[in-house]
Amino acid sequence: WRMERCSGQPASRRRALPLLGHAYLLLGSEANRMSILAAVGREAIENGGVVAAWLGRSFYTITSDAAVAEVVLRHCLEKTAVSDILRHLCGNGTVSAPVTIWRSRRKLITPMFSTRHLRGFFSTFSRKSAEMSDRLRLAAGRGVISIAKYLSSYTLESVCESILGESNEKERSEFLYAFEEYCRIAVLRMSNPLLAVEAVFKLHPAYTSYYRSIRVMWDFIDEIINTKISLDQNTNSVFENKDIKYPKSFMELLMYAPGAGGAGGLRGTGGSPSVAELREEMLVLALAGGDTSTVAASFVCCLLAQQPQVQERLYNELLEVIGEKRAIEIEDLPKLKYMEAVINESLRLYPPVPNMLRKVLKDITLPSGVKLMEGTGVCINVWCLHRNPHYWGPDADVFNPDRFLDNVKHHPHAFIPFGSGPRNCIGYRYAMMSMKTVLATLLRSYKFLPPPSSGDTNKTFSVKFDIMLRDLGGFKLQLESRST
Numbered sequence: 445w446r447m448e449r450c451s452g453q454p455a456s457r458r459r460a461l462p463l464l465g466h467a468y469l470l471l472g473s474e475a476n477r478m479s480i481l482a483a484v485g486r487e488a489i490e491n492g493g494v495v496a497a498w499l500g501r502s503f504y505t506i507t508s509d510a511a512v513a514e515v516v517l518r519h520c521l522e523k524t525a526v527s528d529i530l531r532h533l534c535g536n537g538t539v540s541a542p543v544t545i546w547r548s549r550r551k552l553i554t555p556m557f558s559t560r561h562l563r564g565f566f567s568t569f570s571r572k573s574a575e576m577s578d579r580l581r582l583a584a585g586r587g588v589i590s591i592a593k594y595l596s597s598y599t600l601e602s603v604c605e606s607i608l609g610e611s612n613e614k615e616r617s618e619f620l621y622a623f624e625e626y627c628r629i630a631v632l633r634m635s636n637p638l639l640a641v642e643a644v645f646k647l648h649p650a651y652t653s654y655y656r657s658i659r660v661m662w663d664f665i666d667e668i669i670n671t672k673i674s675l676d677q678n679t680n681s682v683f684e685n686k687d688i689k690y691p692k693s694f695m696e697l698l699m700y701a702p703g704a705g706g707a708g709g710l711r712g713t714g715g716s717p718s719v720a721e722l723r724e725e726m727l728v729l730a731l732a733g734g735d736t737s738t739v740a741a742s743f744v745c746c747l748l749a750q751q752p753q754v755q756e757r758l759y760n761e762l763l764e765v766i767g768e769k770r771a772i773e774i775e776d777l778p779k780l781k782y783m784e785a786v787i788n789e790s791l792r793l794y795p796p797v798p799n800m801l802r803k804v805l806k807d808i809t810l811p812s813g814v815k816l817m818e819g820t821g822v823c824i825n826v827w828c829l830h831r832n833p834h835y836w837g838p839d840a841d842v843f844n845p846d847r848f849l850d851n852v853k854h855h856p857h858a859f860i861p862f863g864s865g866p867r868n869c870i871g872y873r874y875a876m877m878s879m880k881t882v883l884a885t886l887l888r889s890y891k892f893l894p895p896p897s898s899g900d901t902n903k904t905f906s907v908k909f910d911i912m913l914r915d916l917g918g919f920k921l922q923l924e925s926r927s928t
């Protein structure tokens with residue numbers, strides 16, 4: 445009570461238990477976890493933007509308010525202890541690193557996302573999209589499929605080619621399976637403060653599986669790194685070759701980055717990058733870049749299946765900008781304005797990262813007088829912020845891409861699927877390019893239809909939360925070929 449009083453934050457009306465605080469509410473199924481997070485986010489809206497809750501003995505401010513999100517994302521760059529679970533996998537990789545290490549890591553990978561490098565990856569997106577479209581030919585007209593299954597192969601293949609440079613299919617699917625297993629268990633550990641304690645987790649049935657899945661992912665990346673290093677050594681080019689031709693993989697770019705070697709940079713002993721450090725960054729990019737885009741593109745497809753008029757309008761835009769037959773070119777992408785609005789509206793309603801956590805390092809007093817206290821955590825409830833009627837009107841839950849075409853100005857922090865501030869998503873442009881390319885390829889060849897008897901065309905998908913947001917129904921839809 446003292447914390448709530450000092451911070452001026454209303455306490456959640458849900459009961460807190462000794463030791464667990466409100467964390468016991470998150471212990472049920474993945475769907476239950478998401479509905480609790482959404483309910484607490486709505487409590488914050490009712491309270492004018494914030495509500496206080498306890499995750500174990502840690503005090504958290506939950507917010508669904510754009511102004512609070514802006515302050516937090518600008519000033520609080522440290523992740524909370526919950527991110528320590530991510531560090532088991534990614535170590536000091538950019539996404540999970542403590543601020544002191546994060547600064548140099550972020551500086552090092554930023555140039556890799558320059559326009560020049562991103563342009564180099566377009567050919568990967570377009571080739572992999574065409575391959576996925578071919579694979580789908582067998583599924584068209586043959587009933588219900590999970591579009592996420594196909595999109596996850598597309599994103600992982602593209603990510604592997606552009607980020608790692610190479611990989612084989614069997615190992616890729618083992619990697620994907622291991623990642624799903626890791627997410628399933630990691631979120632249990634994040635939601636249950638007792639399981640965050642290693643000695644307690646050791647007694648849990650998922651303990652072995654958790655570390656096995658991490659091992660599988662590490663081995664996958666290490667194998668690629670070691671092959672690359674020995675190849676380069678054999679050709680005498682390791683770290684000296686400044687004239688490699690584009691497109692390079694992110695891994696090559698990182699190995700040859702001029703900035704590598706500074707404090708926290710990627711040079712291991714003897715002037716070469718340590719495999720462990722390369723692995724950390726590659727894992728961050730492969731994971732942050734793969735699953736998020738799969739989830740985002742899958743929700744777009746399912747929403748389009750529900751909304752035939754939106755899909756037809758998008759198809760017409762594709763005909764106008766690209767036409768029916770010619771290959772998509774990189775210059776087409778910025779012209780697809782309606783496509784961008786559809787993706788944004790989908791990201792608004794179904795943000796793949798529905799919660800962002802930050803630690804407060806210094807007391808901050810918000811304009812409302814509420815205090816964010818040093819040492820406490822903040823959870824930005826993106827799911828509720830994106831559905832907050834205060835910013836999006838009484839029809840906030842309705843899918844309407846025109847919101848992003850109208851000249852109505854929204855609060856700049858009412859829409860933050862990629863975060864914001866110095867620690868925002870570094871792969872935003874990569875993700876948009878990849879998603880636009882695959883969606884344009886698929887929509888020119890297929891019509892998306894909802895599964896039979898899926899009911900209301902504006903229904904909210906039932907979702908679950910396991911680090912990422914996912915459709916509980918498994919992203920099901922039907923395909924009809926446009927060429928018949």
Ligand code: HEM
Nearest residue numbers: 538539732733736737740797800862863867869870871875
């Ligand atoms: C639709 C796709 C994507 C979404 C919705 C998304 C979302 C996000 C969000 C919300 C954050 C900030 C998390 C926080 O503040 O706690 C983030 C960080 C990050 N994302 Fe993405 N992301 C996507 C795609 C990508 C891609 C394609 C890459 C790389 C290829 C990537 C790399 C990263 C990295 C490295 C960070 C950490 C940045 C830092 O801490 O400085 N993301 N992403």
